Amino acid sequence: MRFWCSTLEDPWSWSFRAYPGVWLATLLLVVPYLICQFRTQGQELGHKKKLIQFLLGSLAFWVASDWPLGLLGASYLAFAHMIQFMLYTLIAAPLMLLGTPEWMARRILRRIRLHGLSCTLSKPVIAGSIFNLMLILTHSPWAVDTLRSSQFGSFAMDVLWLLCGLLVWLPIISPLPEHRMSSYPGKIVYLFLAMGVVPAIPAGFLTFASFPLYATYELAPRVHNIGATTDQQMAGLIMKLGGIPIIWGSIVVIMMRWSEQNGKDEINTDSYDPQLRVESDQ
């Protein structure tokens, strides 16, 4: 039995494999959260919504890490590896952030004494740079072939993806207001630049390379006879297009909130316009 999904030389089969490390990690995320939430049940607005969001985020983490997707991504298919990356950074991480109440985030950061560091790292330029640096490093052939070959390396890569996913979403949806950007246009620009532009570079390499870049997936036993080059091209397309619905969806939501805010501001200014009052009095 293995602790975490890593490269295997056996041919792929749909027979179940247990990875207790993945279950343990998921439980370590969910159980403390549930205990904290049930202790303060009913004391906060939107309690149930947050609970569902966090559980969905944890579910995404579990699906991305465990058999079959975890094993396919660690050993057999580059496109499964890319789906994992998308799940960690674009689904699990934002849902976990949305599901974390402010008091819980404050308590955790106070306990581990990382509030100051989290404030520094959540600055848009820093968060975006770290995320993109991680993205390029963890998708380099050297990193993939080295880290995926061992359970610890594979675990480290998955955890890094999740942490960087949390980091990149902090300026947008952090539970702590001091982490969030205040300007709506700033949020839109940040989302586009941090998550929409740089991933297109490795995605382009993957899609248009003549040869498979990752030895791990090139020399793995074939899954349903999918060729290594086709697999890599699919990985590139997922990287390039897979994030579009989430990123642009988020941008649309931000724009709607911005327009709502503008509307409210206009109503407020209108109602306090002294000239209008005079006109209405007459």
Added chain:
Amino acid sequence: MRRPVYFTRSHSGGVAQLVERFGRIEEARGSIPLTSTHNSCFRHLLSKATQKWHFLAILVVLSLLLVSCESQKNKQKFEGLEIGSPSALPELELTDTNGKAFNLKADTLGMVRLVYFGFTECPDICPIHLAQLRDVLELPQSPDNVVVLFITVDPERDTPQVLRSYLDQFDSEFIGLSGKKVEVEAAQLAFGALVAAPQYPTEGKYTYGHDGRVFAFAPDDMGYTQYPHPTRQTSWAHDLPLLAQYRKTKS
């Protein structure tokens, strides 16, 4: 007034007295104080310089070694396993998937032959090699005159139909060859391959331990290189055009 003591290592005994006495003379001459500091400093500098030279010399030697290694590497033409003395393509006749006799040499004249011994039930190496070759041969830069010859080591289960449908999963141009068990074993020996042996895992379905190399023969019928498992596509793509050129240079 007490004269300065220049020789600082030993203040006691005759040496110190002598130094004190001659210190005046030296001072009067205007020369440097009589101490061993200068000498030791010089020696120190000298030894440092020597060390530097040694270090530089070692660096130069290492660089030369590296350069020579690199040039040795450059001498290696193929990325596959180069054979010191190229071997000739064995003269063999087996049966193809249409049930017709197939002569390895006569029926593939002017082609790069990639000969591989495997079996259709192989779970790992065979499908990887064949998929790699399919992908490489689809590349526009790959030469046209390349033929893949898949010789089964399991003629009992790999009937012509089974062999054909298996190879069609990869490329319908791949040629499947079979024969009697004795003929297949003789073919393996002729190529210098390890003779495949059946292995019986606990599930009861037997498999074969077989040679994982692809034996490559240029159009001049000579085998210059072999490709073990795993071989990356970049290596194939590098070597196949080189192998294909042998026809022109030799003929």
